[in-house]
Amino acid sequence: MLANLLELYAHDLSEFFDLRLQADGRFGYPLLPRYWEEEGRFPFLVKVDGQLAGFVLVSRGSRVTGDARVWDMAEFFVVRRYRKQGIGAAVAGEVWRRFPGSWEVRVLEANEPARMFWGAAIGAFTASEVRESAVELQQKRWILLSFVSPEADAR
Numbered sequence: 001m002l003a004n005l006l007e008l009y010a011h012d013l014s015e016f017f018d019l020r021l022q023a024d025g026r027f028g029y030p031l032l033p034r035y036w037e038e039e040g041r042f043p044f045l046v047k048v049d050g051q052l053a054g055f056v057l058v059s060r061g062s063r064v065t066g067d068a069r070v071w072d073m074a075e076f077f078v079v080r081r082y083r084k085q086g087i088g089a090a091v092a093g094e095v096w097r098r099f100p101g102s103w104e105v106r107v108l109e110a111n112e113p114a115r116m117f118w119g120a121a122i123g124a125f126t127a128s129e130v131r132e133s134a135v136e137l138q139q140k141r142w143i144l145l146s147f148v149s150p151e152a153d154a155r
Helices: 002-013 085-099 113-128
Strands: 041-048 050-058 071-078 101-107 133-138 141-148
Touching: 002 041, 002 050, 002 071, 041 085, 050 085, 071 085, 085 113, 101 113, 113 141
Parallel strands: 071 101
Antiparallel strands: 041 050, 050 071, 101 141, 133 141
């Protein structure tokens, strides 16, 4: 299921990245097996009313600074049918509550819809200022959103 959803996700991202179809007609996601083989990686499926609606891949460790204590929203996808209904923000909030501590979310600078979504979702979750910085990774400009998800009893 997750591999199939990753294909839809890659298709969406191919607008911003030079993703190429392989000979079998799939984009592929070589890191997927690591979510079952390595500590600090957590895959989640998103369902709405029992229907598959997306996925979330969380990993431990900053892709920007290398800080092993930071939680990273590695991949996040909600199928188009369920977008703009508050589902993505609710799912993200649930993930952040499940993994308290420092978080980073990277958003491609050119992906304006994603930048708007993440800014609003993080702002609503934290109800405080989010640190935003520009970084360059993989020869692309990204916006790095950094914030802290408090421990459950601190809320």
